[in-house]
Amino acid sequence: MQTGPDVLRDTDWTRTFHAYGSGADAPDHLAPLLTGDPGGSERALGYLYSAILHQGTVYSATVPAALFVAGILDRPALAAPATTPFTASGESAPLRQLLLGFLASAAEGALHCPAPGDQAPPEPPSEADLDRVYAALNAPDAAEDAEIWEDPVMDALMYRVGPDMRAAAPVLYEAVHPHLTHPDPVTRMHAVEAATAAARLGGFDPDLSGAADMAESRDEGAVIVLAVGQAGRDTAEFLAHADPAIRACAALAPSQAGNPAATDELAAALADPAAADAWFGRRPAYFPGHVRFTLARALAERAAPDDAERLLPVLRAMVPLSSTYVGAQDVGPLLRVAFPAAGEAGACRDLTAVQRAYLSALLDNDALWEGRIANFRVHLKGLGLPGDRVGISALAGV
Structure with a gap:
């Protein structure tokens, strides 16, 4: 050829x-x-x-x-x-x-x-x-x-x-x-x-x-660990690495999707999402935007509705960094864990205390509600939730 x-x-x-x-x-x-x-x-x-x-x-x-x-x-x-x-x-x-x-x-x-x-x-x-x-x-x-x-x-x-x-x-x-x-x-x-x-x-x-x-460097090590995972190999050995960035990259591998230790590693990385976003000098192409976007999506994909309470601290750590521009990418996946019955009749009635806590956390950041960009509001409506701050506040009982 x-x-x-x-x-x-x-x-x-x-x-x-x-x-x-x-x-x-x-x-x-x-x-x-x-x-x-x-x-x-x-x-x-x-x-x-x-x-x-x-x-x-x-x-x-x-x-x-x-x-x-x-x-x-x-x-x-x-x-x-x-x-x-x-x-x-x-x-x-x-x-x-x-x-x-x-x-x-x-x-x-x-x-x-x-x-x-x-x-x-x-x-x-x-x-x-x-x-x-x-x-x-x-x-x-x-x-x-x-x-x-x-x-x-x-x-x-x-x-x-x-x-x-x-x-x-x-x-x-x-x-x-x-x-x-x-x-x-x-x-x-x-x-x-x-x-x-x-x-x-x-x-x-x-x-x-x-x-x-x-x-x-960390950047090179992360790219290689991500590549090993994408190639379908087992990355479990890297979950014990001293570098949290390397551990998180290992946790993202498809081979670790069913490993609770890997899921816990993703949650641990998102306990400080700003630090995760600053991990790399040259961000691996695996992360098309902020690192926290990919980590949050992977964490939500591996979580069940019963995990919502455990992941509430992660949401609270993410909210201060979010905005109406990126809310669907960073806090959006976690909201889907807490509100899995999107679109079903009555999905937003009789909310649990955990669900109300999720909604209350959203109210703490003005940037999620400012401006004319509708990305985050559209995401909320897709979950069967009100698309405005007043409606979320009323639903949360705040």
């Missing part, structure tokens, strides 16, 4: 598509990554993160684009810094790190495609249908032709993306693997994330031993 410049040259990009239409524009957008032109490289990054991988969705053009990127990772010019609004905080970082991040995100996106056996594949389109669809995608006014995206042929082409990405996964992994021992620790972290995602996509176990041997 070709990688690098050969892909850019030999792929019939007119027979691919991305979020905005035909992939025929890919060579012009991606070629600057070969020349070292700073402005062109940043535009190429923007193209990769917006068109080729749009909000986590992969397309037929994503496959050759990922193979192209995989084949240029060892180029010295990729040590140059670049900035793109599609990465965390829009901060400047070496091109190599940003491209490793793209490969990790592309593999993660492909993991959401139907796996073999998940569903019956659509009827393969005829060559005539393919010619018709690609002609429409390559037409000058294709961007304005919404009907082409509704064509059943497009469904069949989108279905192919998953198998094609899975077929490319071993090649992507082999390209990323040497960077697990890169001299720069942040590059190693990006490589661990990309290698793990490619291995999960390909259905094989990644060898992270080189990165583990070189790990020299």
